[in-house]
Amino acid sequence: MSDLFELPVRSDIASLHAQLSSPRPYQEIRQAQAAREAARRWPLLAEVRRAEGRGDKEPGR
Amino acid sequence: MKVVAVLGAGGGVGTTTVAAHLAAALVAKQRHTLALDFSPGNLLRLHLGMEWADETGLAPQLLSGKPWHEAAYRSGGGVDFIPFGRPPQGQSAADFWAWLRKRPNWFARRLLQLHAGTFVVCDCPSGEEAWRGQILPSSSLALIVLAPDAASYARAGEVARGAAANGAREVAFLLNGFDPVRHLDRDIASLLRHDLQPSLAPVVIHRDEAVREAFAASQTVFDYAPAGRAAFDFAALGSWVSVRVNREARVA
Numbered sequence: 001m002s003d004l005f006e007l008p009v010r011s012d013i014a015s016l017h018a019q020l021s022s023p024r025p026y027q028e029i030r031q032a033q034a035a036r037e038a039a040r041r042w043p044l045l046a047e048v049r050r051a052e053g054r055g056d057k058e059p060g061r
Numbered sequence: 062m063k064v065v066a067v068l069g070a071g072g073g074v075g076t077t078t079v080a081a082h083l084a085a086a087l088v089a090k091q092r093h094t095l096a097l098d099f100s101p102g103n104l105l106r107l108h109l110g111m112e113w114a115d116e117t118g119l120a121p122q123l124l125s126g127k128p129w130h131e132a133a134y135r136s137g138g139g140v141d142f143i144p145f146g147r148p149p150q151g152q153s154a155a156d157f158w159a160w161l162r163k164r165p166n167w168f169a170r171r172l173l174q175l176h177a178g179t180f181v182v183c184d185c186p187s188g189e190e191a192w193r194g195q196i197l198p199s200s201s202l203a204l205i206v207l208a209p210d211a212a213s214y215a216r217a218g219e220v221a222r223g224a225a226a227n228g229a230r231e232v233a234f235l236l237n238g239f240d241p242v243r244h245l246d247r248d249i250a251s252l253l254r255h256d257l258q259p260s261l262a263p264v265v266i267h268r269d270e271a272v273r274e275a276f277a278a279s280q281t282v283f284d285y286a287p288a289g290r291a292a293f294d295f296a297a298l299g300s301w302v303s304v305r306v307n308r309e310a311r312v313a
Contacts, residue, residue, distance in 0.1 A: 048214060
């Protein structure tokens with residue numbers, strides 16, 4: 001038997017496992033990303049978005 | 062009764078066009094539908110084939126003390142509608158709003174005279190307050206029309222909050238005149254999709270030259286260009302509204 005199984009689980013791997021057990025919705029993540037990019041291109045839209053608190057939603061987190 | 066209040070996030074976003082076509086789409090789905098124009102611009106009727114010079118409608122009828130239903134017409138496409146009309150000589154739209162303010166239950170009482178299950182699509186003007194306290198509390202859905210521009214994006218929240226404060230139980234947003242070729246349109250759509258979910262209608266009305274042409278021809282796109290993009294979109298909007306409003310009625 002290798003010692004491999006004796007090694008402690010690294011904290012970042014544990015975090016990955018935790019995320020996989022509650023996966024983030026892919027489509028919502030893509031939509032959030034597209035919205036962030038759109039706001040970045042248009043200063044007025046970004047300003048309204050901030051003022052209305054619309055950009056706060058972060059899916060799955 | 063299923064009242065859909067169609068209001069705009071600003072002027073020129075296509076509120077009247079959406080109201081007329083939503084009514085026509087519901088009729089095409091065999092839904093008993095009445096389109097009511099509360100906008101002094103008096104343009105809804107022109108989508109439905111009424112002559113420009115005909116000035117009859119809700120405002121002159123009520124200000125003259127006559128029954129409201131005598132101002133109802135049926136379009137060639139089968140849409141029952143009541144135009145706003147032109148107020149009688151010496152009176153203005155302000156007189157009509159004052160008349161309405163003195164009768165806070167007028168709209169709710171008129172609804173009782175209609176067939177149960179009738180869809181009432183109201184073309185609501187922006188700016189004037191008198192209709193809000195009557196139509197919005199009776200509405201199953203307040204549909205806020207947005208253009209793919211910064212003004213609509215900026216005003217959407219304010220208009221929705223105003224509708225809710227005036228008694229609207231359900232608010233939804235509709236993107237109208239969307240052109241996927243235009244960069245800003247795509248970005249606005251991305252922002253709306255993310256920021257206004259779940260209130261954004263899953264239907265988008267694409268920009269289609271047939272809409273402007275149909276209006277110039279005194280027709281809806283269902284008659285003018287039935288195989289066109291806009292006709293397809295408005296038919297989808299009718300299906301979505303029908304399902305959504307029926308669902309709300311069941312929940313209530």
